[in-house]
Amino acid sequence: MDKWWQNAVVYQVYPRSFQDSNNDGIGDLNGIRQRLGYIKDLGVDVIWLNPIYATPNDDNGYDISDYEAINPEFGTMADFDALLKEAHALGLKIIMDLVVNHTSDEHAWFIESRKSRVNAHRDYYIWRDPVDGHAPNDWEGGFGGSAWQLDATTGQYYLHLFSKKQPDLNWRNPALRNDVYAMMRRWLDKGVDGFRMDVINFISKTADFTGDHRPVANGPHVHEYLQEMHQRVLQDYDVMTVGETPGVKPEQALQYAGYTADELNMVFTFQHLGVDLDAKYGRWVVHPFSLVRLKQIMSDWQVALHGHAWNSLYWNNHDQPRVVSRFGDDSAKWRVQSAKMLGAVLHFMEGTPYIYQGEELGMTNPANFKSITDYRDIEILNAYQELVTDKHELTAAQMLAGIHHSGRDNARTPMQWTAAPNAGFTAAGVTPWIGLNANYRTINAAHEVGDPDSVFAFYRQMNVLRRQYPIIVHGDYELLNPEDEQVWAYRRRLDDQTLLVVANFTAATQERPVARSNGQLLLSNYDTDAGAILRGFEVKVYLL
Ligand code: TEU
Ligand code: CA
Numbered sequence: 001m002d003k004w005w006q007n008a009v010v011y012q013v014y015p016r017s018f019q020d021s022n023n024d025g026i027g028d029l030n031g032i033r034q035r036l037g038y039i040k041d042l043g044v045d046v047i048w049l050n051p052i053y054a055t056p057n058d059d060n061g062y063d064i065s066d067y068e069a070i071n072p073e074f075g076t077m078a079d080f081d082a083l084l085k086e087a088h089a090l091g092l093k094i095i096m097d098l099v100v101n102h103t104s105d106e107h108a109w110f111i112e113s114r115k116s117r118v119n120a121h122r123d124y125y126i127w128r129d130p131v132d133g134h135a136p137n138d139w140e141g142g143f144g145g146s147a148w149q150l151d152a153t154t155g156q157y158y159l160h161l162f163s164k165k166q167p168d169l170n171w172r173n174p175a176l177r178n179d180v181y182a183m184m185r186r187w188l189d190k191g192v193d194g195f196r197m198d199v200i201n202f203i204s205k206t207a208d209f210t211g212d213h214r215p216v217a218n219g220p221h222v223h224e225y226l227q228e229m230h231q232r233v234l235q236d237y238d239v240m241t242v243g244e245t246p247g248v249k250p251e252q253a254l255q256y257a258g259y260t261a262d263e264l265n266m267v268f269t270f271q272h273l274g275v276d277l278d279a280k281y282g283r284w285v286v287h288p289f290s291l292v293r294l295k296q297i298m299s300d301w302q303v304a305l306h307g308h309a310w311n312s313l314y315w316n317n318h319d320q321p322r323v324v325s326r327f328g329d330d331s332a333k334w335r336v337q338s339a340k341m342l343g344a345v346l347h348f349m350e351g352t353p354y355i356y357q358g359e360e361l362g363m364t365n366p367a368n369f370k371s372i373t374d375y376r377d378i379e380i381l382n383a384y385q386e387l388v389t390d391k392h393e394l395t396a397a398q399m400l401a402g403i404h405h406s407g408r409d410n411a412r413t414p415m416q417w418t419a420a421p422n423a424g425f426t427a428a429g430v431t432p433w434i435g436l437n438a439n440y441r442t443i444n445a446a447h448e449v450g451d452p453d454s455v456f457a458f459y460r461q462m463n464v465l466r467r468q469y470p471i472i473v474h475g476d477y478e479l480l481n482p483e484d485e486q487v488w489a490y491r492r493r494l495d496d497q498t499l500l501v502v503a504n505f506t507a508a509t510q511e512r513p514v515a516r517s518n519g520q521l522l523l524s525n526y527d528t529d530a531g532a533i534l535r536g537f538e539v540k541v542y543l544l
Contacts, residue, residue, distance in 0.1 A: 005240035005265055007473055008045035009463050010354045014318045015052055015074050017414050018357055020426035026433050029075040033083045036090055042360055043463030046093045048196050050318055056106050058165040059378050063104035067183045084191055093193035095240055100180050101199045102166040110167050117154050123173045126159040137209050144382040161202055163378055171203045171225055181232045194240035201245040217247040223255055226263040242312055243267045250304035257309040266310045272297045283406035291505050295488050302350055302477035311351025316359045321410040330364040334507050337537040340458045340525040344539040345488055345503045347462045350477050357415050361448055362455035365410040368438035376434050377408045416440040465522055471497045480514055489514045498544040504534040519544035
């Protein structure tokens with residue numbers, strides 16, 4: 001198996017925060033087109049665009065009111081066509097964000113569906129009678145409150161696993177599935193190169209809506225639907241698909257991303273990003289993470305999928321805090337070294353790496369966001385309202401500490417291009433839709449692109465090495481010293497070659513025999529090789 005998407009590196013662009021080209025403080029498609037040279041220079045192959053479709057922005061575009069119209073804040077379809085054309089001319093592919101577990105409540109289908117119980121689109125969504133005057137069950141929505149919303153017009157509840165403005169689509173309805181497949185084909189016929197599929201393992205619900213308080217991910221028909229999608233659409237195009245599958249474990253991924261399963265090419269798991277979350281409060285109460293646990297989870301995925309299915313590799317995205325602030329050390333002393341170390345540990349595993357905008361610069365969480373009014377994300381604002389204001393389960397200080405560490409807006413501050421006002425994201429004097437990270441004056445692309453010691457240069461070099469050494473894409477994986485709580489060492493093997501990766505996850509100097517090698521040093525974040533001595537956040541990659 002040697003598919004183009006197995007050799008690719010993906011760069012995720014969050015359009016709202018990438019580059020504003022018309023000085024309204026909101027990133028847009030023409031802004032992305034202006035930055036294609038930068039993305040190409042990084043050495044990636046694919047751009048994943050978060051949703052760019054018409055939306056009322058209840059969940060920043062994950063509430064779609066028209067799958068085939070461009071959000072006017074981002075530009076026009078002509079702007080998209082120009083972006084796609086120019087990206088392809090540069091040898092860059094573009095994959096779109098497919099959000100078909102739910103639509104916006106302002107989508108034409110839902111406007112029809114809610115009109116009457118006998119409307120032709122009624123069964124595009126999931127409607128249920130009240131039970132004893134209440135919601136059909138105790139499921140909770142992903143952004144707080146019940147997962148059921150009573151619609152007075154017809155006296156029934158509709159299901160929404162996320163906000164009440166994001167009604168879930170009824171995938172049991174073949175007419176709905178046909179409309180989704182037709183829409184997908186129209187985007188693929190425009191030349192897009194594939195899809196990232198939003199919470200795609202939520203699309204099948206149990207018939208009687210039993211199951212735990214949250215959606216029964218991996219429902220009874222999910223594989224049937226994905227195999228049908230493959231048969232009806234995907235198999236006709238040479239495209240790449242990655243499913244976002246919260247709660248999925250390696251054994252299930254063998255089905256979703258199995259080489260012989262005819263479903264998806266790969267999935268995003270969340271399992272490795274659960275190591276610092278609270279059992280009750282999730283990301284709002286943060287715990288120190290165990291490296292042993294992190295290594296164990298990611299190594300299990302490497303070993304379980306090798307030869308059978310394909311891994312995605314990520315630390316960051318628009319829903320996750322910046323990894324250098326989470327698993328590294330974003331102090332002035334250690335930020336660059338720990339950002340490089342985290343990048344190398346991830347990129348030399350088996351799978352397709354995903355670089356989230358700004359990760360290649362070592363961008364951090366914004367320490368300057370002091371108040372809840374600095375935040376925009378519906379998940380943050382609803383959780384603050386529920387846990388602090390309504391229920392007093394957490395104090396404002398506790399909640400802000402959790403938001404600081406783990407809130408999704410940490411990843412959504414404007415991309416830092418220069419040291420100029422507004423970091424070159426938008427014109428000076430314009431107020432961006434969300435505040436900047438105050439450290440843009442020292443952390444920005446202009447500082448890094450020409451600097452051989454920058455995080456940018458390190459990520460670019462990793463992309464160069466990936467093309468030179470097939471062992472990086474095709475080697476197997478073996479974790480070394482699993483019980484080591486400070487150092488992550490693993491090796492990759494292909495034919496008679498071995499790749500050895502050794503990473504110090506601490507600021508303290510460590511001594512490990514495994515770190516001494518007479519192999520060829522392919523990459524390191526220090527100028528010298530100190531053998532068994534590993535300096536703060538030192539990472540070394542040897543070829544033997
Ligand atoms: O995310 C789904 C998802 O599981 C995350 O929102 C996660 O539940 C949450 O961040 C945990 O705290 C996808 C999109 O990536 C996200 O941006 C959307 O908000 C969500 O689906 C609904 O479309
Ligand atoms: Ca704009």
